Amino acid sequence: MLKSILFGILFLFASHLQAQSFIATVDNNKISENDRFELRFTFEGKNLNALKNFNPPSLKEFRVLSGPNQSTSMQIINGVSSSSLTLSYILMPNTTGVYTIGSASIQYEEKTYTTDPIKVTIVKGSQKPKDDSGKQISNEEIAKNLFIRATIDKSKVYLGDQVTVTYKLYTRLNIASQMSVDKLPQYQGFWAEELETARNITFSREVIDGKQYNVGLLKRAALFPNQAGKLEVTPFELTIPIQVQKKKNPNNVWDDFFGDPFGRAEIVEYQAKSNILRVEVMPLPENNKPASFKGAVGKFDFSATLDKQKTKTNEPINLKFDISGTGNIKLLELPPFELPNGFERYDPKVDEQINRAGKISGTKKAEYLLIPRVAGSREIPPIEFSYFDPEKRSYQTISSKSFTVSIEQGQGSTSDLANQQSIEQLDSDIRFIKTKFGDVDKQSQILLFKPAFWIASVVPFLASLVLIGWKRKQDKLSGNQQLLRYSKAEKVARKRFKAAKKLLDQNNIELFYSEISQALFGYLEDKFHIPKSEFTLDRAADELLKRNIKPELVEKMKVNAQKCEFIRFAPGTNPSQAMSEMYQSFSDVVISIERSIAK
């Protein structure tokens, strides 16, 4: 808390009494529960370097906020020099009651100095210690001489219109040093824009109620309400250190002793608070609100320009918007505009310049890049910008002229610039509803799970099985196994030939001829449906001739068959050669017959 005693002077006095001293002091021995106080141990002597082993007392009953903080000083008074070392603690009591701060000790040149214990009384609440009451000037007194006043230029505004709020410091007291901000005002419901103020506060003089004040501008802000109704601005809170003339305190021995000849002042930290501001925000009138109105309030000028009237496809053109005037430039929405088909629009490049002196004003420039994709002449319809003029209490609309652009077919395909999406080719609207609804039916089971489906699949399957079975039975009954045998004939013949080849290699003459003749005759029997019992060579030849097989081939078959019968019983001189010749000619015959039938 407030330190009312200047210790340096206190201990200067002490130094007169003895060369070395070690004293414990508190700045206040009656402390309210929530206040902090300072405990100091001051040693005075000639040679501070000889100090060692500082042993502080137990400070269990208190909370140590900071410390030990060390400071040294040196003074020469009346030719006597003395130096002092101070170890200080900032303490805060835990509970109420009377506590004794024990002794501290320190060694100086082989000698130990101790302090006397100090009694402190902790009282409840923020009750001021008795000692203080006399020497402090009251807050009310300060408030009369120092205050912050917040003013607004108008208390009733339209939504989005600027209200300027000004914070001024009025003072008749001396401000000791830099003030610190405790709480900035809260602009709830507003868009706030800080206005420019001088960096250092310069004071001017102003007379209020016959009293002269120094007035300094603290802060200015432009507020744009963004909701209708009664809005409040919370106070601006500052801590201001002020110099206060110290009052005489009859209880203080030291004051009496020194008489305070130089107008000793003390510094009081005063918490100043501005008044609460109330603004009534009116909603914008609903009637005559233009369609192009996007919330701009103030006074604006609008122009739109197109950089080129002629271009080629895929060569960009720039559409520039220029909005200037007073109002909330930052929140200004760009006027919407329609583009004819065949243009591609990119996000605009926006540039703002805001002048923050007094009324917020400035310019907003936007540049749209448009790329024509289709050749031909196109018209961009006029672009409208609307704002509400609070002075005239009416909506104003500024309209640009329409732009005609003629686009020639340029180089390059459409696809090489940006990604043209298939979206563009689609119609922008949905197609008409369906007027035929033959497909609407009771929610039904999936076809696959319907028994009818399975019946419909199984029945034809079974039916075909039955049909095939019947057919085969029928064939058997009519002795018509021809088909079966017909298809088997070739296979059987091949098998026999294979066996014959084996026998040929083994040089088994007897079996070879029987096998090879079986191959031929079996083939002919099967192929031409001749029962084994009825088979003769002539019968086979007849059948062959019936099937339009060349007579030469038939003859060859006959000759070979006879030759085979002959050799079989009367093998010649060179049986193995005859065998291989026979094998060759027999297989030739079968292959030839097979070929001519397949034809």
Next chain:
Amino acid sequence: MKKYLLQIIFLAIYTSAVFANTQVNSLMQSGNELYKNNQYQNAIDEYNKLIKKGYEGTSIYYNLGNAHYRLGKVGFAILYYEKALRFSPGDEDAKHNLAVAKLNIKDKVDELPPFFIFNVWEGLLASFSLSGWTVIIYTIFILLLLTVIAYFFSRSVTQQRISFFIGVGFLVLLFFSISLLAVKMNKEFNIKDGIIVENIVTVKSSPDNSSKDEFVVHEGLKVRLEDKVDDWVKIRLADGKIGWIMERSIGII
């Protein structure tokens, strides 16, 4: 050509049912009248009456989609177009309107470009509905039976040979389309897609209101449904993001 054939088969199957049902006609017609008079909400009510009675079909969902689109409910519009396409995947109008409605989706989810074979496969699957595939399989099956019978009844080798090869061809086709049907059925029954129907939905990390917000999705986005706990459903986005949302903010296709 295939499409017409299919339609003819469909018609043959459903003709009797349709002519018997005058209720469908009257409700659909009154719904369409209301739509023409721009009374979209009333038209929706009318169509919904039919659905409540257990009716369904491409045209009813398509018209519902249109009515919702006109009311600006893009999420529902997309949902119903998807439903319509589920019935007849080749419907041009529904495809077109779905594309138009999708222009209004705010979210852009980057899908991994699928491998081209999958594209072909997906396209093949999507070309017919479940019933469509069933009808195709049935047709092939009957044709196969016919060729088998022809094989046994054939009088000459060439006839037999031809019917044999045709039969093998049909068998291969049959197996192929059965496997397609199996895949499609698995898709229909096990994989559920949904459309976000609420304007803005915050997706949570777990099925609990107090859990962390994962991301935000907007109306019209198609998501895959993976799980369900009480009123919450687990969704998966095309780019793999996963989260939980309330069931009411989604419509299942």
